[in-house]
Structures are given as C-alpha cells and as structure tokens.
Amino acid sequence: MILLSDYQPPDWRVEALELRFELDPEDTRAHSRLRVRRRDGSAPGAPLRLHGRDLQRLSIAVNGAEPSPGGCVEDREGLLLSGLPDVAEIAIETRIRPDANTALEGLYVSGGSLCTQCEPEGFRRITYFPDRPDVLTRYRVRLEADAARYPVLLANGNRVDAGSLPEGRHYAVWEDPFPKPSYLFALVAGDLACVADRFTTRSGREVALEIYVEHHNRERCAHALASLQRAMRYDEEAFGREYDLDVYMIVAVDDFNMGAMENKGLNLFNAKYVLASPDTATDDDYVHIESVIAHEYFHNWSGNRVTCRDWFQLSLKEGLTVFRDQEFTTDCTLFGVKRVDDVQRLRAFQFPEDAGPLAHPVRPDRYAEINNFYTMTVYEKGAELIRMLRTLIGRDAFRRGLDRYFQRFDGQAVTTDDFVTVMAEVSGRDLAQFQRWYTQAGTPQVTARTRFDAQAGVLQLDLAQRTPPTPGQHEKDPLQVPVRVALLGRDGRRLSARLGGAPEAAEWVLELTAGEQSFQLRGLREPPAAVSWLRGFSAPVLLEAGQGTDELAHLVANDDDAFARWDAAQTLLRRAVIARVEDAVDPTLEAALTTAMAALLEDSAVEPVLLAALLELPAHRELMESFERADPVAVDQARRAVEQSLFAPLAERLSARAPERARWDDGAFTAEAMGERRLLNRLLAVRVAAGAEGALQEAARQYHEARSQTLAMGALAAVNESAECVRGELLADLEHRYRHDPLVLDKWFALESASQVGDGFARLERLLEHPGFRWSNPNRVRAVLGPFMAQNHRHFHRVDGAGYQRIAGYLERLDALNPQTAARLVIPLTRWRRLDEARSARMRASLEELAGKGLSKDLADVVERGLA
Ligand code: HT7
Numbered sequence: 118m119i120l121l122s123d124y125q126p127p128d129w130r131v132e133a134l135e136l137r138f139e140l141d142p143e144d145t146r147a148h149s150r151l152r153v154r155r156r157d158g159s160a161p162g163a164p165l166r167l168h169g170r171d172l173q174r175l176s177i178a179v180n181g182a183e184p185s186p187g188g189c190v191e192d193r194e195g196l197l198l199s200g201l202p203d204v205a206e207i208a209i210e211t212r213i214r215p216d217a218n219t220a221l222e223g224l225y226v227s228g229g230s231l232c233t234q235c236e237p238e239g240f241r242r243i244t245y246f247p248d249r250p251d252v253l254t255r256y257r258v259r260l261e262a263d264a265a266r267y268p269v270l271l272a273n274g275n276r277v278d279a280g281s282l283p284e285g286r287h288y289a290v291w292e293d294p295f296p297k298p299s300y301l302f303a304l305v306a307g308d309l310a311c312v313a314d315r316f317t318t319r320s321g322r323e324v325a326l327e328i329y330v331e332h333h334n335r336e337r338c339a340h341a342l343a344s345l346q347r348a349m350r351y352d353e354e355a356f357g358r359e360y361d362l363d364v365y366m367i368v369a370v371d372d373f374n375m376g377a378m379e380n381k382g383l384n385l386f387n388a389k390y391v392l393a394s395p396d397t398a399t400d401d402d403y404v405h406i407e408s409v410i411a412h413e414y415f416h417n418w419s420g421n422r423v424t425c426r427d428w429f430q431l432s433l434k435e436g437l438t439v440f441r442d443q444e445f446t447t448d449c450t451l452f453g454v455k456r457v458d459d460v461q462r463l464r465a466f467q468f469p470e471d472a473g474p475l476a477h478p479v480r481p482d483r484y485a486e487i488n489n490f491y492t493m494t495v496y497e498k499g500a501e502l503i504r505m506l507r508t509l510i511g512r513d514a515f516r517r518g519l520d521r522y523f524q525r526f527d528g529q530a531v532t533t534d535d536f537v538t539v540m541a542e543v544s545g546r547d548l549a550q551f552q553r554w555y556t557q558a559g560t561p562q563v564t565a566r567t568r569f570d571a572q573a574g575v576l577q578l579d580l581a582q583r584t585p586p587t588p589g590q591h592e593k594d595p596l597q598v599p600v601r602v603a604l605l606g607r608d609g610r611r612l613s614a615r616l617g618g619a620p621e622a623a624e625w626v627l628e629l630t631a632g633e634q635s636f637q638l639r640g641l642r643e644p645p646a647a648v649s650w651l652r653g654f655s656a657p658v659l660l661e662a663g664q665g666t667d668e669l670a671h672l673v674a675n676d677d678d679a680f681a682r683w684d685a686a687q688t689l690l691r692r693a694v695i696a697r698v699e700d701a702v703d704p705t706l707e708a709a710l711t712t713a714m715a716a717l718l719e720d721s722a723v724e725p726v727l728l729a730a731l732l733e734l735p736a737h738r739e740l741m742e743s744f745e746r747a748d749p750v751a752v753d754q755a756r757r758a759v760e761q762s763l764f765a766p767l768a769e770r771l772s773a774r775a776p777e778r779a780r781w782d783d784g785a786f787t788a789e790a791m792g793e794r795r796l797l798n799r800l801l802a803v804r805v806a807a808g809a810e811g812a813l814q815e816a817a818r819q820y821h822e823a824r825s826q827t828l829a830m831g832a833l834a835a836v837n838e839s840a841e842c843v844r845g846e847l848l849a850d851l852e853h854r855y856r857h858d859p860l861v862l863d864k865w866f867a868l869e870s871a872s873q874v875g876d877g878f879a880r881l882e883r884l885l886e887h888p889g890f891r892w893s894n895p896n897r898v899r900a901v902l903g904p905f906m907a908q909n910h911r912h913f914h915r916v917d918g919a920g921y922q923r924i925a926g927y928l929e930r931l932d933a934l935n936p937q938t939a940a941r942l943v944i945p946l947t948r949w950r951r952l953d954e955a956r957s958a959r960m961r962a963s964l965e966e967l968a969g970k971g972l973s974k975d976l977a978d979v980v981e982r983g984l985a
C-alpha cells in the first residue's frame with residue numbers, strides 16, 4: 118500500500134536524459150543516458166531508485182564503469198544504486214518486446230504501429246528511471262527503425278534532425294525544451310497518414326498541427342482538427358493560455374486503454390475520439406471528440422507545465438482540466454444543456470462510486486494500484502470542487518487565481534493544497550474548511566425546509582447536511598456547501614429579496630458551513646410559489662427539499678435555470694418510479710406528470726435540446742441509488758411502466774412536436790441542428806416505449822432514410838427493446854454494412870449486448886465469436902461486456918447468478934491479457950450490497966470465486982476492496 122503520509126521528495130535530480138531506441142516489434146533496444154545530481158538537502162548517502170518492470174537489462178554503467186554487485190541491487194521495484202558520487206552519468210541498455218505487450222502500458226504494438234502509454238507508471242516498462250511525477254527533466258530522443266515499415270517517427274517536442282541509416286533504416290531526433298516527468302514521454306513509429314493545418318497563437322507564433330491516422334482514415338480527421346483549433350483559441354481567450362512548441366501532434370491508435378493521453382506535444386488518442394464523419398459518428402460522438410481533444414490540449418498547462426507532485430494529487434490536473442473542458446463545451450457547443458448532461462453523468466456514475474465500496478476522497482490518501490484511481494471521483498467530482506471554488510470566490514478572483522497558479526508553479530510539480538492556497542490568497546477568503554472536500558469521501562446529503570412569515574415578508578430557509586460513512590472514514594465533518602437559490606412567484610417570475618445585509622437581488626448563494634444552519638430572505642411582498650434550489654447544480658450534493666408535486670410542476674413549467682427546471686422534472690419522475698417499485702402506483706402523481714409534459718410539448722419557448730432532456734427518465738443506475746437494496750429487474754420494469762403510462766396519452770402531441778426529419782438530417786455540427794436531432798430521437802424513443810401506433814414503422818423508416826448516423830442510431834436505440842422482428846432486421850443491416858468498420862461495429866456490439874429481448878446469453882456468446890471481436894482490443898471488449906452489465910438487467914442479473922458467473926469468467930480471461938481493462942470492467946460486480954438478497958449473495962459469490970484465481974494486482978485491488 119502506498120501512503121500519502123510517506124511522501125518524501127526525491128533525493129536525486131535528473132539533469133538531462135538522452136534516449137536512443139532501436140525499434141523493432143520483437144526486439145527493441147532502449148539506450149538511456151541520465152545525468153543525475155544529488156539534491157541539496159537530501160539524506161547523505163541516499164541511494165538512487167530507478168524503477169523498472171519486465172525489463173531485460175543488457176548493461177549498466179556508472180560514469181563509464183560497471184557498478185559493483187552491491188552498488189546496483191535489483192528488487193521488485195527495479196534497481197537501487199548506492200555509493201554514487203554527488204554527480205553521475207548512468208548509461209543503461211534494455212531490451213523489450215512490444216509485440217508481447219498486451220497490457221498496453223509502456224511500448225506496444227497497435228495496428229502496424231509502435232506506440233507508448235506511460236501515465237501513470239508505463240515508463241518503467243521501457244527503461245530504468247525514477248518514474249515519479251516530481252522528477253522532471255529535459256529529453257533528447259533518437260528513434261531508429263526500418264524506413265519502409267515505419268516511415269513516420271515521432272516523439273515529444275520539436276524534431277531537430279532526421280536522416281537515413283544503412284540497411285533500409287532511418288532515424289529522427291526529437292528534443293523537448295520543457296522539463297517533464299516521465300509519464301508525459303511518448304514515441305510513435307508507423308506508416309501513417311498526416312492531416313495537417315496551422316494555428317497562429319495570439320502572440321503571433323506559428324504552430325503546425327498534425328493528426329496521424331491509418332491511411333484509410335484520412336478523410337475522417339476534419340472535425341478533430343477543427344476542434345483542436347477551437348480549443349487552442351478558447352484557451353487563449355477564456356484562460357489566457359498559449360501553446361508553447363512549434364508543433365502539436367495527435368496520433369490515433371486502435372488499441373488504447375483509455376480515451377486519450379496528453380503527452381507533451383504528442384497526444385495519443387483512442388481512434389474513437391479522433392475519427393468522425395456524419396455517416397459513421399453520431400452527434401454525441403462529435404461532441405465527445407471535441408471535448409476530449411480540448412481536454413488533452415488544456416492539459417498542456419493544467420498538467421504538463423504545472424504537474425502533480427505525486428499521484429495522490431491526480432485531481433490537481435484532472436479535476437481542473439475537466440472543469441476547463443466543461444467550460445469550453447458549454448461556451449462553444451452545448452450551452453445550457455451541458456450542465457444537465459454533466460450532472461446526469463455525475464449522478465449516474467460518481468454518486469454510486471462515492472456511496473459504494475470503492476469510495477475514496479478526491480485526493481486519496483492511500484492506494485495499492487494507482488491505475489484504479491483514474492475515477493469519476495478524481496475527475497468529475499474534482500471538477501465540481503473547482504466549480505464550487507469559483508462560485509465561492511467569484512469569477513474575477515478565480516481567474517486571477519488561475520493566472521497566479523500557472524505563473525507561480527510553471528515547471529513545478531505541486532499539490533491540490535497549493536492550488537487552493539492560491540485561490541485563498543487572491544480572494545482573501547479563508548478556505549480551510551473548503552479543503553475538506555478534497556479529503557472527505559462520500560456525497561453530502563443536504564435537507565432543506567422553508568417557512569414563510571407573511572406578515573414580516575420573510576422566508577426562512579433551514580438547511581442541514583450530513584455525509585454518510587465511507588470505507589475507512591466513519592466520522593464526517595461539515596463541509597462548505599454553496600447552495601444557489603431563487604424564488605419563483607405565482608406568475609413564474611423570480612422574486613426579489615435581501616439576504617442578510619446585502620442589497621436586494623433575485624438569486625443568492627447560501628453558504629452552508631455548519632451541520633444545521635438557517636438563512637432569512639427579507640422584503641418579500643408575496644409568498645413564493647416555488648423555491649428553485651441548487652441552481653446550476655452549485656454543489657455535488659444530494660438535496661432533499663420535501664417539495665410537493667405542485668411546487669415542482671411550477672418549476673418544470675417556469676424555472677429559468679435549465680438545470681433546476683430539469684431537476685424538478687427528475688424529482689417527479691423519480692418519485693413515480695420509486696412508487697411503482699414499492700407497488701404503490703401513484704396515479705395522481707403520474708397524471709400531474711402527464712399534464713406537465715403535455716404543457717412542455719405545447720410550449721414553443723422550450724428549446725428542443727432542453728425539451729429532449731426534460732422528457733427523459735432518470736437513468737436506471739441512478740434510480741438504483743434511491744434504495745438501500747433493490748431488485749434491478751423490477752426497477753427497470755417500473756421505469757418502463759412509468760414511461761409507458763406517462764407518454765401513452767400524449768402520442769399525438771409527441772408526433773406533432775417532432776421536428777421535420779429531412780430538414781435536420783445533415784449531420785451539421787451546430788447546437789441548433791444537434792438539439793433538433795436529439796429531440797427527434799427522444800420523441801421517437803418515447804413513442805416506441807409508449808407503444809404508440811405506427812411508432813416501430815416510423816423507426817424503421819428513420820433508420821433506412823437516415824443520412825446522419827445520429828438518426829440511424831436513434832432509430833436503433835428506440836427499437837432495441839422491442840420483441841418485434843423490426844429490431845432484428847435493422848441490426849442485421851447495420852452489421853452487414855459496417856462489419857469492416859470497427860468503430861461502427863462497436864455500436865452494433867453494444868446494442869446487441871444491451872438488448873434484453875430473446876436469449877441474451879446465446880447472443881453474448883455469438884458476439885464474442887464474431888470475426889470483428891478481439892479480446893486484445895479494449896474498445897471491442899468494453900463494447901460487448903459493458904452494456905451487458907449496465908443495461909441487460911434481465912440476463913446480467915438473472916436470479917440464479919448465471920450472468921455474474923459468466924462475466925467473472927470473461928474477466929479472468931481478460932485479466933491475463935489486459936489487467937487495467939479487466940479492473941475497470943469488474944466494477945459492476947462490486948455492487949452486490951445494493952441488490953436484493955438472492956442476487957446479492959450470488960454476485961458476492963462470483964466475486965469471491967474470482968478473488969481466488971491468482972489475479973493481476975490491478976484486478977485484485979478492485980476485487981478485494983469490493984469484497985471488504
Ligand atoms: N491522463 C490521461 C489518462 C490516463 C488514464 C485514464 C484512465 C485510466 C488510466 C489512465 N492513465 C492515464 C488522459 C486524461 O485524463 O487526459
């Protein structure tokens with residue numbers, strides 16, 4: 118177990134690093150030359166730790182001589198060199214086999230290319246080095262390879278030399294002028310097409326932009342390139358950050374464990390987040406590509422120029438960069454509905470994590486395997502903390518704080534405390550209590566009640582907070598929670614009032630800091646008809662305000678805050694589903710919901726994209742969190758029953774509100790067109806779910822006539838739970854058309870594995886035998902196993918436990934190839950505590966059985982925490 122409290126600064130600095138690679142998939146030689154210097158103040162005689170994993174060491178020399186056996190000791194971590202002078206030059210030659218590397222960490226083969234993934238600890242699989250983020254150095258890298266097989270040779274920084282070598286080989290030399298930690302190192306060698314453009318920074322520097330893909334994909338890069346240019350401009354305008362090298366390169370690879378990687382000047386991307394054309398990518402894909410491209414680009418400052426001191430500080434770069442990419446997508450692409458999408462994701466994925474056995478603070482204080490801490494908590498909750506800081510200190514101070522942070526810590530490896538300290542400095546606020554958000558796990562539960570004194574014109578708001586215990590943290594302290602509120606009058610407009618001594622306003626941020634606290638809004642001339650709570654989702658909490666159906670319906674009809682309006686609808690919908698799960702159908706509530714939805718469908722002022730979100734029921738994953746224990750199949754059925762009962766009476770209105778399909782079916786990447794398509798698809802799905810007459814035929818027509826993939830996929834998603842033959846026909850057509858296009862085929866895999874109709878086990882087996890499926894490709898494995906566990910409740914949660922057993926068997930097999938992917942996919946099996954007793958016991962048994970199988974460190978870590 119690695120503990121934050123054990124952190125010690127490095128004893129040695131690496132002043133410079135030269136690397137020379139003789140690249141070959143079966144036998145790569147890495148020659149490394151490090152100049153190291155004992156750090157001032159380090160313990161006298163402290164040895165130098167060089168991490169290394171699965172390396173074949175061919176030679177090592179210290180200042181030109183082989184070290185004595187006692188001076189160079191090999192252990193589980195790598196090499197320990199002792200007796201070194203204060204300055205030394207270390208030369209090491211290692212041999213690695215990229216073609217045998219199925220873990221996809223370090224140097225490996227994808228398609229015909231050689232590529233690397235070093236974050237967090239992949240560099241130690243390439244060569245011996247102090248592989249920790251607080252050791253920064255300058256890299257000079259020479260790549261040598263067969264010229265015909267690998268015409269493109271890339272590494273970080275700027276290319277300073279290139280040329281031919283005997284026997285058909287060639288070389289390129291790259292220098293990165295910015296000191297960096299080893300996790301940001303990258304190299305690529307391959308036969309790739311380059312799609313290029315330029316960007317002129319605001320200070321007039323010319324930057325070459327280059328995207329490298331397999332030759333047949335060169336037509337699918339335009340969106341990624343345009344996204345990069347938008348992100349670069351946005352970072353200058355919104356955050357004052359400019360790019361710093363002569364070239365910015367992105368390489369798309371098929372085999373990749375995650376979304377993308379921000380290596381300095383040379384990003385590596387999962388091809389899924391680069392390639393797009395209207396017929397092969399949906400609007401959601403376009404939006405994701407844009408946001409991942411932006412995210413990796415933004416890391417150039419938040420992560421690369423200012424990096425993390427240790428891996429406990431991961432949220433320093435990830436939380437801040439997610440916040441930055443969310444702002445970008447809000448301002449440039451999705452506007453108001455972006456917050457709704459983000460909160461939906463947070464509630465469906467981060468809240469369950471924070472309430473389960475894998476809960477951990479945004480800044481964890483211990484880990485067994487750091488790969489397992491790239492979580493929704495570190496990323497998404499981390500971004501919420503940054504957002505709350507901005508709410509608390511104000512936009513201007515926050516922006517000044519960011520400038521000061523980047524300036525003060527440029528070229529350094531720092532902590533989340535350093536970040537908050539700067540924000541406290543620029544704002545003059547005491548943020549000591551705020552720091553608890555970083556150290557305390559769990560989602561705070563906030564309750565809110567109001568009392569109106571009509572005579573005095575005062576509304577009293579009583580708030581209370583409580584954070585439930587999480588693994589290893591039983592007692593919780595109160596947090597600083599910014600609760601943004603407004604009041605709506607009977608006419609639906611906001612009311613003005615005064616909070617404390619502040620001037621009259623129509624929106625307030627209540628700062629809840631104690632366990633229980635009251636606030637008064639004064640000067641009200643009429644009783645508020647509704648309280649709009651937690652506007653913009655001002656804090657990542659579960660808020661329960663005890664509002665009645667009428668008050669919530671008033672918010673659904675009138676609230677001018679998109680999030681709060683949507684949230685009011687979600688509260689009503691959630692209540693309706695919970696009532697059905699508890700066998701207590703609430704006809705009054707369902708009728709009120711139908712009336713509210715009917716009014717929304719008639720209201721032309723509601724933007725299509727928001728209307729689509731308002732018509733959506735809370736996700737199954739989120740609903741499961743409403744119960745201590747639940748039968749997931751029953752929750753799914755209740756959810757579908759509510760959808761059916763709610764929308765069946767609205768069939769005509771739903772058709773009447775549908776945007777004109779032909780007009781919007783062009784794949785245009787504009788907020789307006791994407792909003793119309795989202796509404797089209799939502800209305801179709803709702804009509805199919807409600808059993809509206811002709812809806813299935815309409816879906817088939819939409820699929821066959823679609824020019825954009827958004828509408829084709831919308832039609833398929835709508836029919837995927839239908840037992841009628843139309844489902845089979847459409848899916849067969851998709852498979853037939855795209856069986857040679859892996860990214861589209863993944864969508865077919867996902868639809869097939871998610872569907873609860875027919876024999877889901879037999880179908881799953883067939884998918885795993887499909888010629889397009891490979892156990893060695895994470896995208897394929899995720900596409901087949903992920904939706905089965907997340908959506909195919911009838912099969913995954915079969916009462917006899919057959920679904921759990923099957924998945925455990927697959928994961929054991931996957932673990933032998935790719936531990937990181939196996940460790941992520943096992944997470945649904947750790948949720949056994951939340952299931953009804955029969956399923957709970959069976960899921961736990963499958964997890965226990967898996968635990969006894971001699972697993973990788975990655976998978977064992979999640980399984981053990983899941984069982985604890
Ligand atoms: N920093 C990169 C992410 C990364 C990652 C993500 C999940 C699992 C393991 C990982 N190793 C590196 C990309 C990013 O956040 O921008």
Ligand code: ZN
Nearest residue numbers: 412416435438
């Ligand atoms: Zn990131």
